[in-house]
Amino acid sequence: QFGSVQPKQKSVLEIAIRSHQTSLQLVETLLDVYRNDIDGLKLDRTPIDLARLAESTATSLLALAMSRRVHLSLNYGDSDFRQFLWVNGDALQLQRVFANLLANAINHSPRGAKVEVVLGTQAGDRVVKVMDTGAGIQPDEMPHLFERFYQGQSNRQASGSGLGLYLARQIVEAHEGTIWAENRSPQGAIFGFRLAAIVDPSY
Ligand SMILES: Nc1ncnc2c1ncn2[C@@H]1O[C@H](COP(=O)(O)OP(=O)(O)O)[C@@H](O)[C@H]1O
Ligand SMILES: [Mg+2]
Numbered sequence: 001q002f003g004s005v006q007p008k009q010k011s012v013l014e015i016a017i018r019s020h021q022t023s024l025q026l027v028e029t030l031l032d033v034y035r036n037d038i039d040g041l042k043l044d045r046t047p048i049d050l051a052r053l054a055e056s057t058a059t060s061l062l063a064l065a066m067s068r069r070v071h072l073s074l075n076y077g078d079s080d081f082r083q084f085l086w087v088n089g090d091a092l093q094l095q096r097v098f099a100n101l102l103a104n105a106i107n108h109s110p111r112g113a114k115v116e117v118v119l120g121t122q123a124g125d126r127v128v129k130v131m132d133t134g135a136g137i138q139p140d141e142m143p144h145l146f147e148r149f150y151q152g153q154s155n156r157q158a159s160g161s162g163l164g165l166y167l168a169r170q171i172v173e174a175h176e177g178t179i180w181a182e183n184r185s186p187q188g189a190i191f192g193f194r195l196a197a198i199v200d201p202s203y
Pocket of ligand 2: 100103104160162164165
C-alpha cells in the first residue's frame with residue numbers, strides 16, 4: 001500500500017513497479033520462447049471463440065491505446081453483426097498472439113489513428129487481420145519480421161525485444177495455422193493469421 005507516501009513519490013514508485021513488470025514480462029517471454037524451441041509448444045486446446053478472445057484482448061489493451069491516442073475497432077468483414085469464430089485452440093496462447101499483434105499495431109500508429117481488427121471465415125479457416133495506418137513494412141525487412149530477436153529501426157514509440165512476432169509465429173504454427181505480414185494501401189501494415197475452423201460446439 002502507498003498509505004503514507006507523497007503523491008510525487010507515489011508516481012515514482014508506480015513507474016518503478018511498471019518498469020519492473022516490463023522486465024519480468026520480458027524475462028518470461030524469453031523463457032517461453034526458448035522452452036517452446038527446445039521442448040515444442042504444448043497446447044491446451046478447447047473450442048475457443050476467436051471473436052470473444054479478440055474483444056477481451058482489445059479491452060485489456062485499451063489503456064495502452066488511450067495513452068497513444070489510438071482508437072481500436074473490431075469488425076466482421078462486410079457484416080455489421082457479431083459472429084462466432086470457433087477454433088480448436090489454446091486460449092492463453094492465442095491471447096498472446098492477439099496481444100502482440102495489437103500492441104505492435106498501436107505502437108506503430110500515428111496519434112489519432114485507428115487500429116482495426118477484422119475477423120472472418122474463408123474457405124474453412126478463421127482469418128484475423130490486425131490493420132494499422134503506420135509506416136508499414138520495408139521490402140528488405142519483410143523476410144525477417146518473424147525471426148527471433150528481429151527488430152526494425154522504424155520510428156516506433158516503444159522499444160521491445162524482437163520476440164513478439166517470433167512467439168506469435170511459434171504459437172500459430174503449433175496450431176497448424178499460418179501467420180503473415182503485408183502492406184496496406186495507401187498506408188500501414190496488416191498482420192494476419194488463419195486457423196482451421198471448427199463448427200459451433202453447441203450444435
Ligand atoms: N504494425 C507494424 N508496423 C510496422 N512494423 C512492424 C509492425 N509490427 C512489427 N513490426 C516490425 O517487426 C519488428 C518485430 O516485431 P516484434 O517481434 O513484435 O518485436 P518488437 O515489437 O519487440 O520490436 C518490429 O521491430 C518492427 O520493425
Ligand atoms: Mg512487438
